[in-house]
Amino acid sequence: MARLERIGSETRFEGRIVTVREDRFRYPDGSTAEREIVVHPGAVAVVVHDDLHIWLVRQPREPVSEPALLELPAGKLDVEGESPLEAMKRELVEEIGKEADEWRELKRIYTSPGFAQEQVWIYVATGLRDVEHEPDPDERIEIVPWPLHDLDAAIAECTDSKTLIGLLLFARERADG
Amino acid sequence: MARLERIGSETRFEGRIVTVREDRFRYPDGSTAEREIVVHPGAVAVVVHDDLHIWLVRQPREPVSEPALLELPAGKLDVEGESPLEAMKRELVEEIGKEADEWRELKRIYTSPGFAQEQVWIYVATGLRDVEHEPDPDERIEIVPWPLHDLDAAIAECTDSKTLIGLLLFARERADG
Numbered sequence: 001m002a003r004l005e006r007i008g009s010e011t012r013f014e015g016r017i018v019t020v021r022e023d024r025f026r027y028p029d030g031s032t033a034e035r036e037i038v039v040h041p042g043a044v045a046v047v048v049h050d051d052l053h054i055w056l057v058r059q060p061r062e063p064v065s066e067p068a069l070l071e072l073p074a075g076k077l078d079v080e081g082e083s084p085l086e087a088m089k090r091e092l093v094e095e096i097g098k099e100a101d102e103w104r105e106l107k108r109i110y111t112s113p114g115f116a117q118e119q120v121w122i123y124v125a126t127g128l129r130d131v132e133h134e135p136d137p138d139e140r141i142e143i144v145p146w147p148l149h150d151l152d153a154a155i156a157e158c159t160d161s162k163t164l165i166g167l168l169l170f171a172r173e174r175a176d177g
Numbered sequence: 178m179a180r181l182e183r184i185g186s187e188t189r190f191e192g193r194i195v196t197v198r199e200d201r202f203r204y205p206d207g208s209t210a211e212r213e214i215v216v217h218p219g220a221v222a223v224v225v226h227d228d229l230h231i232w233l234v235r236q237p238r239e240p241v242s243e244p245a246l247l248e249l250p251a252g253k254l255d256v257e258g259e260s261p262l263e264a265m266k267r268e269l270v271e272e273i274g275k276e277a278d279e280w281r282e283l284k285r286i287y288t289s290p291g292f293a294q295e296q297v298w299i300y301v302a303t304g305l306r307d308v309e310h311e312p313d314p315d316e317r318i319e320i321v322p323w324p325l326h327d328l329d330a331a332i333a334e335c336t337d338s339k340t341l342i343g344l345l346l347f348a349r350e351r352a353d354g
Contacts, residue, residue: 003244004237013190015197015213017292020190025239027317035239036192038215040292060181061290062202062212067180069290076291111338112288112295113238113246114253115194115217140204161288161338168345175352 004028012036017076040118044088045074045162047170048100048125053145054170055096056154056163060140070144070154071163072122084121092125093133096143101127106169111161120162124170148174181205189213194253217295221265222251222339224347225277225302226325231347232273233321233331233340247321247331248340249299261298269302270310273320278304283346288338297339301347325351 008024019039026032048055058068075091077084085103092098106122135141146154151171158164185201196216203209225232235245252268254261262280269275283299312318323331328348335341 004239006239012192013197015189015199017213018197018215020192020195020197022192023239025237027237029317031314033315036194037240038195038293040289043291060202060204061287062181062183062200063214063292063294064287064290064296069287074291107341108336109338109341110238110241110246110336112217112293113241113337114220114251115240116215116289116293117240118289119241137208138210140206159285159287160290161286161342164284164286165338165341165345168342168349172345172349 007032017041036115038116038118040116042077042084042117042119042121043074043162044077044084044091044121044123045072045166046088046092046123046125047106047166048073048092048096048098048128049148049170050126050128052148054148054151054154054167055098056144056146057095058142058144061160066159068140068142069160069163070158071160072166074120074162085123088121088123088125093131094136095139095141097131097133097135098128099131100125101129107165109162109165122162122166122169184209194218213292215293215295217293219254219261219294219296219298220251220339221254221261221268221298221300222249222343223265223269223300223302224283224343225250225269225273225275225305226347227303227305229325230322231325231328231331231344232275233323234272235319235321237317238337243336245317245319246337247335248337249343251297251339262300265298265300265302270308271313272316272318274308274310274312275305276308277302278306284342286339286342299339299343299346 013020
């Protein structure tokens with residue numbers, strides 16, 4: 001399939017996390033259009049588990065009008081030169097104080113490709129050990145060890161897209177296996 | 178759980194689709210922080226199927242550097258006074274020329290609650306009939322009837338969060354039923 005081509009780009013807003021651009025595109029049929037695009041550095045998330053539990057977190061999410069959301073441990077790709085996997089390993093220590101021996105990529109998603117560039121790399125990690133960590137007080141994260149036999153209840157409660165996708169794909173693998 | 182409270186809000190950018198605000202919050206422990214928030218009107222998507230097929234679409238998504246993405250029929254909540262279900266019924270006609278007799282809500286998700294308000298209502302619709310429609314040439318949508326017995330292949334190809342969640346939840350219901 002012929003790709004669409006970006007033929008112009010104007011930065012409209014630069015914030016601390018997002019940038020908004022007005023880009024002009026040429027489509028394979030020769031037509032052109034302008035689109036408003038939210039540029040975001042991308043993110044990582046992980047299904048981290050042992051034989052009995054998966055480690056989830058609850059944290060306040062300021063943009064949404066609900067109490068703390070149930071989510072996978074996750075973080076933004078905001079350190080220059082760091083790969084997604086390196087970022088996730090760092091975040092796993094910072095958020096829940098664990099390192100993992102076995103890592104694999106589960107899925108790479110776009111959270112909202114109609115208006116935002118944000119991509120999320122979702123991993124599975126196991127082979128866990130505890131490590132020293134000092135929780136970032138600014139993150140207000142509650143660690144939630146969730147029984148693996150009750151993934152359905154986590155899926156029912158969860159409303160965060162990356163977390164739902166990680167839990168649903170992981171639950172499907174376990175059902176197939 | 179005590180909710181966090183918004184104690185200040187400043188609009189930093191108003192675009193055609195998104196607004197960016199800098200909001201100040203007070204947390205249950207009394208501390209305060211500022212957060213950059215992308216305001217978005219929200220969206221709807223639908224798993225629309227008969228006994229043999231699910232109707233998906235492929236369309237170019239300008240923010241992401243990939244060819245046309247495989248997605249559920251979907252749309253933004255951009256008509257004043259229209260409910261999410263009404264919006265989805267209108268979009269289903271506009272995008273693929275179908276009406277459906279049976280509708281139910283499958284899940285309501287936040288695509289990226291760390292920085293964006295966007296919420297997506299995901300429905301399941303069946304009992305289909307064709308209706309007259311004039312495709313919007315600006316949307317460049319290809320209609321893809323996908324065999325229901327091969328949902329796994331759609332899930333493997335798909336990278337769009339709302340679509341993955343709709344397909345995974347729908348596939349799980351079919352496996353359980």
